[in-house]
Amino acid sequence: RKWHDIAERRLYASVSIGSDRTVKNRNGRKMEIFGKLVCKRFHDTVQNDARIAGLVRELHLGYTGDVDREEYNLHIQIIGICKRVERIELRGCHPVLLADLYDTLGKANPKYVELSHSSLGSRSTGKMPTLVELVSLLHSWPRIESIYANLGDFDGPYGGDPRAEFPSTPNACPSLKKFFIHGGRLTSTQLRHLADIAPNIEDIY
Numbered sequence: 534r535k536w537h538d539i540a541e542r543r544l545y546a547s548v549s550i551g552s553d554r555t556v557k558n559r560n561g562r563k564m565e566i567f568g569k570l571v572c573k574r575f576h577d578t579v580q581n582d583a584r585i586a587g588l589v590r591e592l593h594l595g596y597t598g599d600v601d602r603e604e605y606n607l608h609i610q611i612i613g614i615c616k617r618v619e620r621i622e623l624r625g626c627h628p629v630l631l632a633d634l635y636d637t638l639g640k641a642n643p644k645y646v647e648l649s650h651s652s653l654g655s656r657s658t659g660k661m662p663t664l665v666e667l668v669s670l671l672h673s674w675p676r677i678e679s680i681y682a683n684l685g686d687f688d689g690p691y692g693g694d695p696r697a698e699f700p701s702t703p704n705a706c707p708s709l710k711k712f713f714i715h716g717g718r719l720t721s722t723q724l725r726h727l728a729d730i731a732p733n734i735e736d737i738y
Contacts, residue, residue: 551595595624650685664717684716701726
């Protein structure tokens, strides 16, 4: 029982979902495991077992095929179910689910966030919140230490309205040190707000 508990904690500590894989079964025959099926089974597992959901510390979620609304929705739900997750890596989101993603991320409490609009196989692209929306999430992430986001160029070179403002909450993210962004650019006013939110920030790219 003791070894089972240790193995279970390690198994669910870091979860990667999205890639299709070819494996061999017990008879040595090759079989393909589809990422979407694995995603659905993992979703059902953590949804029905809060203890297992509580073991998850890292989520690496992506897709290799065409844009699939159902799979994106499963990704968002998994993030919401795994309350103790510390690292969130997400590749793409369906456009109609961006509001759901924003709300779910706002309820999380991660240390590390990595977002990208591109798929794992780079055959198709999804969407991501704009830069302004991403920064507005910071007041909800008091433990955040590092952010990397590849937002693409869907909303112009600034990743959204460059004039838009976001709430400045002094020292909301005291542990944030790294803020790396592709596909967006902060105005001088927004940079000052970011400095207020994360006074210990060291790298902005």
